[in-house]
Amino acid sequence: MANKIPRVPVREQDPAIRATNFEEVCYGYNQEEALLEASRCLRCKKPRCVEACPVGINIPEFIAALHEGKLQEAADIISADSSLPSICGRVCPQETQCEGSCILGIKGEPVAIGKLERFVGDWKLQNGAAPKATAPRNGRKVAVIGSGPAGLACASDLARMGYGVKIFEALHEAGGVLVYGIPEFRLPKQRVVAREIEAVKALGVEIETDVIVGRTVTIDSLLDEEGYDAVFIGSGAGLPRFMGIPGENLNGVVSANEFLTRANLMHAYDAEYDTPIYVGQRVVVVGGGNVAMDAVRTAKRLGAEATIVYRRSEKELPARVEEVHHAREEGICFRMLTNPTEVLGDERGWVRGVRCVEMELGEPDESGRRSPVVKPGSEFEIACDVVIMALGTSPNPLLAATTEGLETSRRGCITADEHGATTRKGVFAGGDAVTGAATVILAMGAGRTAAKAIDEYIRSL
Amino acid sequence: MYPILEKRLLAEGIWLMKIHAPRVARSAQPGQFVIVRADAHGERIPLTISDFDAAEGSVTIVTQAIGASTRKICALEQGEALADFAGPLGRPSEFVHLPLEEVRQRRYLFVAGGVGTAPIYPQVKWLKEHGVRADVIIGAKNSRMLIYTDAMRAVAENLYIATDDGSEGFKGMVTGLIEELVEQRGERYDECVAIGPMIMMKFVALTTRKYNLKTTVSLNALMVDGTGMCGACRVTVGGKTRFTCVDGPEFDGHEVDFDEAMRRQGMYRTQEQRAAAIEAEREAGHVCKIGLDK
Numbered sequence: 130m131a132n133k134i135p136r137v138p139v140r141e142q143d144p145a146i147r148a149t150n151f152e153e154v155c156y157g158y159n160q161e162e163a164l165l166e167a168s169r170c171l172r173c174k175k176p177r178c179v180e181a182c183p184v185g186i187n188i189p190e191f192i193a194a195l196h197e198g199k200l201q202e203a204a205d206i207i208s209a210d211s212s213l214p215s216i217c218g219r220v221c222p223q224e225t226q227c228e229g230s231c232i233l234g235i236k237g238e239p240v241a242i243g244k245l246e247r248f249v250g251d252w253k254l255q256n257g258a259a260p261k262a263t264a265p266r267n268g269r270k271v272a273v274i275g276s277g278p279a280g281l282a283c284a285s286d287l288a289r290m291g292y293g294v295k296i297f298e299a300l301h302e303a304g305g306v307l308v309y310g311i312p313e314f315r316l317p318k319q320r321v322v323a324r325e326i327e328a329v330k331a332l333g334v335e336i337e338t339d340v341i342v343g344r345t346v347t348i349d350s351l352l353d354e355e356g357y358d359a360v361f362i363g364s365g366a367g368l369p370r371f372m373g374i375p376g377e378n379l380n381g382v383v384s385a386n387e388f389l390t391r392a393n394l395m396h397a398y399d400a401e402y403d404t405p406i407y408v409g410q411r412v413v414v415v416g417g418g419n420v421a422m423d424a425v426r427t428a429k430r431l432g433a434e435a436t437i438v439y440r441r442s443e444k445e446l447p448a449r450v451e452e453v454h455h456a457r458e459e460g461i462c463f464r465m466l467t468n469p470t471e472v473l474g475d476e477r478g479w480v481r482g483v484r485c486v487e488m489e490l491g492e493p494d495e496s497g498r499r500s501p502v503v504k505p506g507s508e509f510e511i512a513c514d515v516v517i518m519a520l521g522t523s524p525n526p527l528l529a530a531t532t533e534g535l536e537t538s539r540r541g542c543i544t545a546d547e548h549g550a551t552t553r554k555g556v557f558a559g560g561d562a563v564t565g566a567a568t569v570i571l572a573m574g575a576g577r578t579a580a581k582a583i584d585e586y587i588r589s590l
Numbered sequence: 591m592y593p594i595l596e597k598r599l600l601a602e603g604i605w606l607m608k609i610h611a612p613r614v615a616r617s618a619q620p621g622q623f624v625i626v627r628a629d630a631h632g633e634r635i636p637l638t639i640s641d642f643d644a645a646e647g648s649v650t651i652v653t654q655a656i657g658a659s660t661r662k663i664c665a666l667e668q669g670e671a672l673a674d675f676a677g678p679l680g681r682p683s684e685f686v687h688l689p690l691e692e693v694r695q696r697r698y699l700f701v702a703g704g705v706g707t708a709p710i711y712p713q714v715k716w717l718k719e720h721g722v723r724a725d726v727i728i729g730a731k732n733s734r735m736l737i738y739t740d741a742m743r744a745v746a747e748n749l750y751i752a753t754d755d756g757s758e759g760f761k762g763m764v765t766g767l768i769e770e771l772v773e774q775r776g777e778r779y780d781e782c783v784a785i786g787p788m789i790m791m792k793f794v795a796l797t798t799r800k801y802n803l804k805t806t807v808s809l810n811a812l813m814v815d816g817t818g819m820c821g822a823c824r825v826t827v828g829g830k831t832r833f834t835c836v837d838g839p840e841f842d843g844h845e846v847d848f849d850e851a852m853r854r855q856g857m858y859r860t861q862e863q864r865a866a867a868i869e870a871e872r873e874a875g876h877v878c879k880i881g882l883d884k
C-alpha cells in the first residue's frame with residue numbers, strides 16, 4: 130500500500146544557523162523526494178483535498194502527473210486554477226486546507242501537498258515552457274491597482290485573454306505583501322517573487338510603480354482620461370491596527386508593517402541599504418498570526434531576544450503551524466494567554482517594558498474561538514526595548530474616499546459581489562481589499578474570478 | 591527614474607531641485623508632499639512640495655543636506671535622476687477645499703523657518719492667485735541662510751524677515767516678530783500657517799495661542815511608505831493618534847503634542863548619526879578594523 134511510506138521529511142536549514150541569517154528556512158524537496166512523496170497519494174475518487182482548496186486545484190491529478198515524472202503536465206494542471214504555485218506552496222495554510230482534509234491524515238500524516246506544489250512551481254519557474262501564446266490583442270485596456278497576489282493574478286489572466294493591462298503600484302517595487310510583508314527566509318524575493326512577476330510581464334502586462342491611485346491619479350481619471358475600459362482594485366489591506374493602550378506612541382513601538390517593510394522592502398538588515406531599523410536587545414511582538422511570526426523571527430535574526438505575546442492559547446494561534454514550529458525551533462519565546470495593557474517608557478520616552486495581564490479562555494465568540502478574559506490580579510511586567518504590534522490590518526480608505534459610488538463595509542472593506550463587481554460600474558475588486566486581511570491563495574483566486582467578470586463586462590459594452 | 595531638470599544652491603547646504611514628474615505635477619496641490627528615493631539603496635524620505643508646474647510636468651523640492659539620505663539626494667546633479675518620486679501625498683491645505691468667498695474674507699500670516707520656507711511658497715502663491723491676502727515672515731539663522739525671499743516678495747502682501755543675529759530684518763526669533771506685528775503694530779490675522787523645524791512650530795503655536803489665532807502646522811514626521819501603511823508618522827493631535835501621511839501633514843498647531851512629535855523624530859537618529867560618522871571616516875580613507883561598520 131502506498132500509504133505505508135511515511136511522509137518524506139523536508140530538508141531545512143539548521144535552526145541555530147538560520148536564526149542568524151535571512152536565507153530560506155525550508156530547502157524543499159528534490160526530484161527524488163518529490164516523486165517518492167507523490168507516490169503516497171491515494172488518488173481518492175472524491176478528493177477531499179480539492180474541496181478544501183480555496184481555488185479547487187486538481188490536486189490528485191497534478192500529483193499523479195508528478196509521480197509519473199511528467200512535470201510540465203503537473204505544472205499545467207496547477208496553472209488551470211492557480212497562477213502562483215511557488216508562492217502558495219510556501220505560504221498557504223495547508224494544514225487547514227488541502228492537507229487538513231487528506232484522508233491519510235486521519236491515521237497518519239497527510240500527503241505533503243504544499244511541498245509538492247512548491248516543487249512543481251519552482252520547477253516551472255526554472256524549466257517550464259514559456260507561457261502559452263496569449264489571445265490576439267483586442268484593443269481594450271484594463272487598469273489594475275496593486276501588484277500583490279490579487280492584482281498579478283487578475284492582470285495575467287486578462288493579458289492572456291488579449292487585454293492591454295497596466296498595473297499601478299504605490300511602492301517602488303512590484304509584489305505588494307509578497308515583497309514588503311513576507312520575509313526573505315519564508316519567500317525568496319529574487320528566486321521566486323521576482324520570477325513570478327517577470328512571468329506576468331512576459332505576457333505583456335505593464336507595471337508602473339510610484340503611482341498612488343487616489344492621489345497621483347484617480348479611478349475616474351483612469352477611466353475617463355486614460356481610456357481604460359475597466360479597473361480592478363487589488364490594493365490589499367495595508368493599514369496597521371494599534372491596541373489603543375497607553376504608551377503606544379513611545380519610541381520603540383512600531384507596527385509589524387513598519388518593522389517588516391523596513392526589513393523586507395527596504396533591506397534594512399543589509400548594510401548596503403540606507404534605511405535604518407531598530408531592534409534593541411529585547412523585542413516583544415503582540416499578536417499570533419503569520420505577520421506576528423514573521424516579525425518575531427525577523428527580530429531574532431537581527432540579534433534580539435524575541436518574544437510573542439498572545440492573548441489566547443497556542444491552539445488558537447492563527448499562524449500556520451509550520452511557522453509556529455519553525456519559530457519555536459529558532460528559540461522564540463511564546464507567552465500565551467497574555468495581553469498587554471500598557472507600554473512602559475523611561476524618562477527619555479523610550480520603551481522599557483510592557484505591562485501585561487494573564488488571560489483565561491471563556492465562552493466561544495462569533496468566530497468560534499473561545500474569547501479570552503482577564504484573570505483578576507494577574508498584572509505583571511515584561512522588560513523590553515521594542516514592542517511590535519501585529520494585530521491585523523485593514524484596507525486603505527483612500528480609494529473609497531476618492532471614488533464616487535464605491536461603497537465599503539463598516540470595516541472599510543470594498544463591497545463586491547461574488548464575481549468581484551463593486552457598486553461602481555466598470556470597477557471590480559478582490560483580495561484583502563474586499564475581505565480584509567486573508568491569504569495569498571484567496572486573493573489570487575479573487576483576482577482570477579474578477580478577470581472573468583471584467584472580460585464579460587467589457588464584452589457587454 | 592525622475593530626471594533632475596534644474597539644480598540650484600539656495601543657501602549653504604540647501605538645494606533646490608526641479609524634478610520631471612508629470613503625473614505628480616498634474617495632481618499636486620499646496621500642502622502636499624512627495625516620497626523621494628535617491629537610488630536603489632536609498633531610504634524613502636518625505637519632502638514637502640515647494641512648487642509644481644503641470645504644463646512643464648515639473649515638481650520642485652528643496653532639500654537641506656543634514657542626514658545621510660538628504661546628502662545623497664543633494665549630491666545628485668542636473669541631468670541625473672532620482673530613483674523614485676511618489677506623490678502627491680497627504681491632504682492639501684484646508685483653504686484649497688473651502689469656498690473661495692470664505693477664504694477671501696481671511697487674512698493669513700505665514701511663518702516660515704529655514705528650509706520650511708520653500709513649502710510655504712506654493713501656498714502663498716495659490717492664495718495670491720485666488721485674491722487672498724497673506725503676510726509672510728521668513729526666519730533664518732542669518733542673512734546668508736535666508737531662502738526664497740525674492741519669490742516670496744512677489745506673492746506676499748507684506749514680507750518680513752527675522753534673523754537670529756540681526757544681519758537682516760528683525761533681530762530675534764520669528765515668535766518675537768509675531769508679537770511685534772500683533773502687539774506693537776496692531777496687525778490682525780484670521781489664520782496662521784507655520785512651517786519649519788518642529789521646535790519653531792511649537793513656539794509659534796504657543797505664541798499664537800495667546801491671541802487665539804488659529805494656527806496650522808505642517809509636520810515633517812518620519813515615514814516609510816507615506817500612504818498609511820507603516821504608522822511611523824504617528825502623532826498625537828487633540829489627544830488622538832493620527833497618521834501624518836494620510837491625516838496630515840497639516841494639523842491644528844494648538845492641538846499637536848510637539849514634545850512627543852520631536853521625540854519620535856529622533857527614533858533612528860543615533861543609528862543615522864552612526865552611519866554618517868562611519869561614512870565620513872570611510873571618505874577620509876579610514877577602514878574600520880574592529881567591525882563598527884558592520
